[in-house]
Amino acid sequence: MTKASGGKYLIFTLGKEEFGLSIQKVKEIIGMMTITRVPKTSEYIKGVINLRGKIIPVMDLRLKFGLDERTYDERTCLVVVEMTDNAKLIALVVDSVSEVLNIQNAEIELPPEYASQDDAGFLRGIGKVKDRVILLLDADGVVGNQDLTYLRRNIDLGGEFHVQQA
Amino acid sequence: MNEQSSLDPEIIQDFMSETGEHLSRIELDCLELENDPSNSELLNNLFRSFHTIKGLAGFVQENSIQDISHKTETLLDCFRKSGGHVNSTVVDLILKSADIIKYICKQLVKRENISITTSITEHMTNLSDWVTLLGNCEKTEPNRIRLGEVMLREGKLSEEELLSLLKKQKESGKNFLLGQLAVLEGKATPQQVVESSRKQEAMRGDLFKTDNAESSTMRVASEKVDNLVDMMGELLILQAVMEQEAKKRFTSDDIFMQNLVRNVRITKRLQDSAMSLRMISLKPLLQRAQRIGRDTAKVLEKQVNIVISGEETEADRNVTEKLAEPLMHLVRNCVGHGIENTQTRVVSGKPETGQIHIRAFTRRGHVYIEISDDGQGVDHDKIYKKAVEKKIIDSVKSYSREEILDLIFLPGFTTAKEVDSVSGRGVGLDVVKTEILKLGGKVEIKTEKNRGTAFILKLPVNLVVINGTVIVIDDNSYIIPTLSIRKIEKVYDSNWVTVNGQRRMVKQGKDLFSLIPIDKILELETCPENLIVVIEQDGKAAAIPVDEVKERRDIVVKSLNGEFRDLGYASGATILGDGRVSLILDIENLIRMGGEKSDDKGFGR
Numbered sequence: 001m002t003k004a005s006g007g008k009y010l011i012f013t014l015g016k017e018e019f020g021l022s023i024q025k026v027k028e029i030i031g032m033m034t035i036t037r038v039p040k041t042s043e044y045i046k047g048v049i050n051l052r053g054k055i056i057p058v059m060d061l062r063l064k065f066g067l068d069e070r071t072y073d074e075r076t077c078l079v080v081v082e083m084t085d086n087a088k089l090i091a092l093v094v095d096s097v098s099e100v101l102n103i104q105n106a107e108i109e110l111p112p113e114y115a116s117q118d119d120a121g122f123l124r125g126i127g128k129v130k131d132r133v134i135l136l137l138d139a140d141g142v143v144g145n146q147d148l149t150y151l152r153r154n155i156d157l158g159g160e161f162h163v164q165q166a
Numbered sequence: 167m168n169e170q171s172s173l174d175p176e177i178i179q180d181f182m183s184e185t186g187e188h189l190s191r192i193e194l195d196c197l198e199l200e201n202d203p204s205n206s207e208l209l210n211n212l213f214r215s216f217h218t219i220k221g222l223a224g225f226v227q228e229n230s231i232q233d234i235s236h237k238t239e240t241l242l243d244c245f246r247k248s249g250g251h252v253n254s255t256v257v258d259l260i261l262k263s264a265d266i267i268k269y270i271c272k273q274l275v276k277r278e279n280i281s282i283t284t285s286i287t288e289h290m291t292n293l294s295d296w297v298t299l300l301g302n303c304e305k306t307e308p309n310r311i312r313l314g315e316v317m318l319r320e321g322k323l324s325e326e327e328l329l330s331l332l333k334k335q336k337e338s339g340k341n342f343l344l345g346q347l348a349v350l351e352g353k354a355t356p357q358q359v360v361e362s363s364r365k366q367e368a369m370r371g372d373l374f375k376t377d378n379a380e381s382s383t384m385r386v387a388s389e390k391v392d393n394l395v396d397m398m399g400e401l402l403i404l405q406a407v408m409e410q411e412a413k414k415r416f417t418s419d420d421i422f423m424q425n426l427v428r429n430v431r432i433t434k435r436l437q438d439s440a441m442s443l444r445m446i447s448l449k450p451l452l453q454r455a456q457r458i459g460r461d462t463a464k465v466l467e468k469q470v471n472i473v474i475s476g477e478e479t480e481a482d483r484n485v486t487e488k489l490a491e492p493l494m495h496l497v498r499n500c501v502g503h504g505i506e507n508t509q510t511r512v513v514s515g516k517p518e519t520g521q522i523h524i525r526a527f528t529r530r531g532h533v534y535i536e537i538s539d540d541g542q543g544v545d546h547d548k549i550y551k552k553a554v555e556k557k558i559i560d561s562v563k564s565y566s567r568e569e570i571l572d573l574i575f576l577p578g579f580t581t582a583k584e585v586d587s588v589s590g591r592g593v594g595l596d597v598v599k600t601e602i603l604k605l606g607g608k609v610e611i612k613t614e615k616n617r618g619t620a621f622i623l624k625l626p627v628n629l630v631v632i633n634g635t636v637i638v639i640d641d642n643s644y645i646i647p648t649l650s651i652r653k654i655e656k657v658y659d660s661n662w663v664t665v666n667g668q669r670r671m672v673k674q675g676k677d678l679f680s681l682i683p684i685d686k687i688l689e690l691e692t693c694p695e696n697l698i699v700v701i702e703q704d705g706k707a708a709a710i711p712v713d714e715v716k717e718r719r720d721i722v723v724k725s726l727n728g729e730f731r732d733l734g735y736a737s738g739a740t741i742l743g744d745g746r747v748s749l750i751l752d753i754e755n756l757i758r759m760g761g762e763k764s765d766d767k768g769f770g771r
Contacts, residue, residue, distance in 0.1 A: 048739065
């Protein structure tokens with residue numbers, strides 16, 4: 001895993017925590033818009049939106065990180081990021097976007113050992129700017145390569161509808 | 167080859183696409199020539215094609231291609247001059263030349279060093295031998311028109327003047343060109359000579375000219391067209407949004423609305439023509455299949471005549487592109503399995519030569535390609551036995567004829583005893599079915615013992631714009647492709663048929679439709695019960711309960727990102743007039759989900 005390097009970061013919040021995404025990965029920031037539900041996907045996939053003619057998936061970062069769901073309000077934002085591998089776009093739901101911050105290389109520390117083990121593989125460093133602690137995320141790692149469709153592959157979709165035997 | 171790698175990729179690209187066109191023309195002409203050996207026009211076409219390739223190869227400095235096309239050209243010229251008829255050995259030779267050029271081209275694209283294999287050198291020698299055999303034609307330039315003749319014809323020189331000039335030219339040891347001498351001797355002005363020599367060029371050009379009618383086409387990079395179609399899609403979406411907004415604000419007699427309506431009409435036409443740019447004729451595809459069939463027949467030593475028709479049929483490039491492989495497998499299948507060998511055919515009272523007909527046509531928004539043969543037909547019993555033997559089906563249950571026939575599309579299924587170069591591994595038909603399904607099409611098979619077999623491929627004309635019906639389920643809009651809708655009906659309590667307390671079917675008069683459990687599929691808490699939309703595909707029908715049916719409109723199909731590919735219930739998405747995304751229901755899958763539960767049949771999958 002490579003440590004996050006210095007540069008400009010988009011800072012957003014989820015609850016009380018502050019997170020940073022490298023500005024290079026961020027395509028745009030938009031207000032909340034109508035999301036079309038896509039059934040049979042993971043709960044953190046809220047559905048799809050129409051971004052100027054492009055249909056892109058929406059991932060709720062709160063749910064992805066196992067935080068409580070929160071009703072979207074006027075501060076809720078969609079941060080559209082681009083995947084490195086295939087240039088695909090995905091919109092991340094965050095509580096609010098605060099600023100773009102220049103974080104120096106020297107201000108970034110490696111995440112603690114335990115965090116880099118498995119599910120926190122998307123944490124690339126901890127930015128310590130003055131008295132703030134900013135968790136620097138790797139967008140590709142957050143979205144992951146896993147299939148967003150949480151399919152009950154082993155159950156034939158029709159299987160559930162068999163007449164139950166008493 | 168170092169100079170090759172320094173070549174501009176664009177030049178190579180141009181070379182490839184132009185050469186490719188000529189090569190496919192060569193194939194077609196060859197096949198036609200075989201059937202009609204006295205046709206001198208075909209010989210001329212072939213000659214021109216090779217000549218052009220030779221010229222093109224000069225640009226990319228590809229000597230081997232130049233050599234081969236030159237030799238082939240010479241061979242063709244011999245026939246052209248002598249008026250001799252081309253037999254199938256010569257056609258093979260010409261086709262081989264085309265194949266070799268294709269092969270070299272492939273290496274050229276990959277920027278590999280051109281490897282001249284022994285088979286290529288052999289072929290070259292073979293070509294030269296033929297030319298020697300036919301009398302060396304290489305030295306006489308084809309129908310060369312001399313400058314003197316032109317000037318004579320134009321009255322710029324008299325016959326005596328020309329003769330004396332020619333004499334002087336000979337005396338000077340051919341150090342001067344005729345035109346130069348004419349000027350030096352004061353018989354003609356330089357302008358006149360230039361004029362005549364242009365004329366001479368033009369006349370010579372006539373001989374090599376390609377059909378001008380065909381060159382009124384323009385080569386455009388496919389990405390540009392794809393881009394245009396994409397933008398068109400966005401424009402349509404935006405327009406739908408604007409229409410919806412405008413309807414709220416203006417009355418229909420408002421000047422703005424009138425203009426908007428006009429705008430809509432123009433956009434529609436614009437969209438049609440943008441779409442038509444991507445429509446390409448199936449001709450090259452069918453020709454290729456014909457060629458493959460011919461070659462397969464040669465390998466298997468079978469006598470087969472392959473006819474193609476409906477080449478003018480068009481389909482979206484995205485569709486045609488993916489048809490090449492399935493068609494190849496089907497044709498090989500027809501030649502390999504369908505057509506019997508000559509003895510068998512004679513015994514069963516059929517003409518010695520087998521017939522294969524590849525036919526394309528359009529009907530109701532779909533393109534059909536039918537490949538039929540007059541061979542032995544698919545042996546229903548043999549498949550059944552093999553399937554039981556392989557434990558694919560259960561000998562206790564009974565299966566319909568269609569179900570048995572459908573088995574031949576299973577991967578690895580074959581009735582052939584041995585694997586040969588053409589078939590027997592049971593891969594081909596599986597590929598066909600998978601590819602066609604991926605395109606949203608289907609494969610049908612009709613067969614009759616000893617009468618022949620027909621495979622019918624049904625495909626959507628394009629994958630971009632379809633007519634969809636917008637329905638609402640639980641406050642969400644979904645799209646059902648209008649072509650798949652049989653009817654929309656109101657349902658009453660008495661229409662439901664329940665099994666163990668669950669609504670399973672809908673009764674409408676004499677019809678009984680199985681109900682698609684849309685609430686479970688879409689993870690809803692309640693199931694709509696107002697209306698049903700009866701959907702139908704491949705003769706199977708089922709009912710989707712919906713809350714509301716809104717409108718019917720042309721929609722732009724967008725594929726869902728890879729992440730959503732396996733949803734099962736949706737095949738794509740579109741953007742509606744309100745700017746919202748709406749999922750397009752996958753009719754085929756839904757029917758399967760709903761339909762199969764009512765009668766527990768199938769192959770134990």
